[in-house]
Amino acid sequence: xxxxxxYEEINEKIRRGEAVVVTAEEIIDIVKDEGVAKAARKVDxxxxxxxxxxxxxxxxxxxxxxxxxxxxxxxxxxxxxAYAGVAAVDAYIGATExxxxxxxxxxxxxxxEDLIAGKKVKLVAKSYGTDCYPRKEIETYINKDVINExxxxxxxxxxxxxxxxxxxxxxxxxTYMGTLLPRLGNATYCSASQLSPLINDxxxxxxxxxxxxxxxxxxxxxxxxxxxxxxxxxxxxxxxPLSPAGTLALIGNLKQMNTDFIRAATFHNYGTTMFxxxxxxxxxxxxxxxxxxxxxxxxxxxxxxxxxVPQRSKPNFGRVxxxxxxxxxxxxxxxxxxxxxxxxxxxxxxxxxTLKTWVKEGKFFVQQPVETFxxxxxxxxLEIVTEEEI
Amino acid sequence: xxxxxxxxxxxxESIEKxxxxxxxxxxxxxxxxxxxxxxxxxxxxxxxxxxxxxxxQKGIAFLKEQNVGIQEAIKDIIVDRERCVDCGSxxxxxxxxxxxxxxxxxxxxxxxxxxxxQLCINxxxxxxxxxxx
Numbered sequence: 001x002x003x004x005x006x007y008e009e010i011n012e013k014i015r016r017g018e019a020v021v022v023t024a025e026e027i028i029d030i031v032k033d034e035g036v037a038k039a040a041r042k043v044d045x046x047x048x049x050x051x052x053x054x055x056x057x058x059x060x061x062x063x064x065x066x067x068x069x070x071x072x073x074x075x076x077x078x079x080x081x082a083y084a085g086v087a088a089v090d091a092y093i094g095a096t097e098x099x100x101x102x103x104x105x106x107x108x109x110x111x112x113e114d115l116i117a118g119k120k121v122k123l124v125a126k127s128y129g130t131d132c133y134p135r136k137e138i139e140t141y142i143n144k145d146v147i148n149e150x151x152x153x154x155x156x157x158x159x160x161x162x163x164x165x166x167x168x169x170x171x172x173x174x175t176y177m178g179t180l181l182p183r184l185g186n187a188t189y190c191s192a193s194q195l196s197p198l199i200n201d202x203x204x205x206x207x208x209x210x211x212x213x214x215x216x217x218x219x220x221x222x223x224x225x226x227x228x229x230x231x232x233x234x235x236x237x238x239x240x241p242l243s244p245a246g247t248l249a250l251i252g253n254l255k256q257m258n259t260d261f262i263r264a265a266t267f268h269n270y271g272t273t274m275f276x277x278x279x280x281x282x283x284x285x286x287x288x289x290x291x292x293x294x295x296x297x298x299x300x301x302x303x304x305x306x307x308x309v310p311q312r313s314k315p316n317f318g319r320v321x322x323x324x325x326x327x328x329x330x331x332x333x334x335x336x337x338x339x340x341x342x343x344x345x346x347x348x349x350x351x352x353x354t355l356k357t358w359v360k361e362g363k364f365f366v367q368q369p370v371e372t373f374x375x376x377x378x379x380x381x382l383e384i385v386t387e388e389e390i
Numbered sequence: 391x392x393x394x395x396x397x398x399x400x401x402x403e404s405i406e407k408x409x410x411x412x413x414x415x416x417x418x419x420x421x422x423x424x425x426x427x428x429x430x431x432x433x434x435x436x437x438x439x440x441x442x443x444x445x446x447q448k449g450i451a452f453l454k455e456q457n458v459g460i461q462e463a464i465k466d467i468i469v470d471r472e473r474c475v476d477c478g479s480x481x482x483x484x485x486x487x488x489x490x491x492x493x494x495x496x497x498x499x500x501x502x503x504x505x506x507x508q509l510c511i512n513x514x515x516x517x518x519x520x521x522x523x
Contacts, residue, residue, distance in 0.1 A: 051475065051477075052477075053477075053515065174512075178479045178482050178483075178513060178515075179479075179482060179483045179509065179512065179513045180482075181482075181483060181485075185485075186482045186483065187482075188479070188482050263475055263516055264516070265515035265516050266515060266517065267515055268512035268513065269512075273515070275475055275477070275515070275516070328490075328491075338482070338485075339482075340478050340479065340480075340481040340482030340483075340491075341477065341478035341479075341481075341491065341495075342477055342478065342479050342482075343477060344475045344476045344477040344478070344495075345476075345478075345491075345495035346476045346494065346495045346496050347475055347476065349495070
């Protein structure tokens with residue numbers, strides 16, 4: 001009989017402390033040794049994890065009202081501008097916003113890390129003053145305990161696969177994929193591959209709006225599909241996209257996060273960004289789920305892209321598997337090229353392991369999506385046109 | 391035979407002196423230049439000196455007499471393990487392979503292989519790598 005389990009059945013097992021939970025790495029050998037059917041009967045939840053730089057990250061903060069109150073029109077946190085074009089004391093601080101004093105050495109990501117770490121942050125706000133909000137200026141200090149609310153809302157995290165970056169030009173390039181040495185001097189890649197959430201559920205059967213996830217050390221949720229969600233990307237026979245495809249918009253309480261699982265970063269001559277730790281538990285509803293999640297690096301392919309071409313559509317040097325990338329060397333045009341990861345595989349493992357413990361101990365339940373993502377959509381570019389052409 | 395890695399900083403007046411020639415000829419040393427940066431104002435060399443231990447010391451003393459600044463290179467690049475997240479970005483720019491990912495996907499640093507190009511310092515996204523002068 002084919003295996004069928006419901007979310008309720010799995011959660012009941014978790015509640016009783018009887019759920020069998022393994023990581024997306026461990027499931028590979030279980031399926032190899034025991035087969036899909038037996039693995040599906042035995043295992044209830046498969047945990048995934050990823051820890052990479054994700055620029056599309058930021059936090060909404062509600063500072064609480066001062067006396068007399070202010071409608072903050074411009075806000076700075078440790079000299080980093082935050083967007084305040086929402087209600088009176090709401091603001092959004094984005095990871096890539098740079099300090100007006102320190103530039104690339106300190107950005108929104110660093111403000112977020114400092115807040116999570118419990119450090120004090122200088123808040124400056126300016127306003128034009130209104131009858132209901134007469135105050136025009138504020139300069140004070142905050143930390144995560146004194147601010148009213150703070151939550152991360154990341155428009156695009158956990159990319160389902162990503163390109164390999166190389167540089168065929170004669171000069172060194174500084175990119176969000178790290179320092180790319182000239183004349184194919186290195187190749188950088190950025191995915192947790194066989195541990196990555198969306199690679200283990202390639203058609204988003206269990207990951208959709210409302211899915212409960214591990215976000216930066218606490219429980220968070222999938223709020224929406226991530227921006228640039230591109231499920232129609234070319235896929236291999238196993239269903240895994242061969243280039244960047246699905247993405248997740250994630251939300252979670254900043255005050256409960258842990259800097260072990262989220263970290264500010266500066267990519268030299270590019271700017272600031274944020275390493276974000278994300279883990280998603282995949283409930284074993286049937287054999288198909290297990291089969292897809294048992295994929296290993298040798299069967300996950302990605303595309304080698306030449307970042308020296310400053311155009312939207314960059315030329316590529318073909319495809320390569322993560323097993324090859326993780327071997328430390330790949331061959332491009334007959335040349336041996338050294339490879340380097342940009343996302344941390346050890347932290348991805350730690351996230352998948354932490355999530356496994358949480359589920360085993362009955363602290364974390366699987367949540368059926370309230371809505372699944374549509375597979376038919378694609379990404380639109382921005383064309384530069386005149387007023388008459390639109 | 392011993393081997394020692396040193397960094398030489400030499401002032402303008404020493405640039406045109408054949409210093410490595412003397413290391414070979416007078417002290418029987420095998421200098422292996424790992425990195426060199428020389429312009430009209432100053433010069434910097436990273437080299438391995440191989441030879442008898444006392445000759446290495448004498449060779450270094452000779453260089454100092456020539457007003458060459460000697461930096462005992464070992465311990466100069468520091469990886470702050472608290473800050474490091476083992477992403478691996480630095481390994482992409484480390485041509486001599488001093489910074490590599492271990493089999494456990496944790497960053498490994500082999501100081502012996504480091505040639506002090508310092509590309510890793512800016513390549514580290516979390517600023518975990520520093521030079522200690």
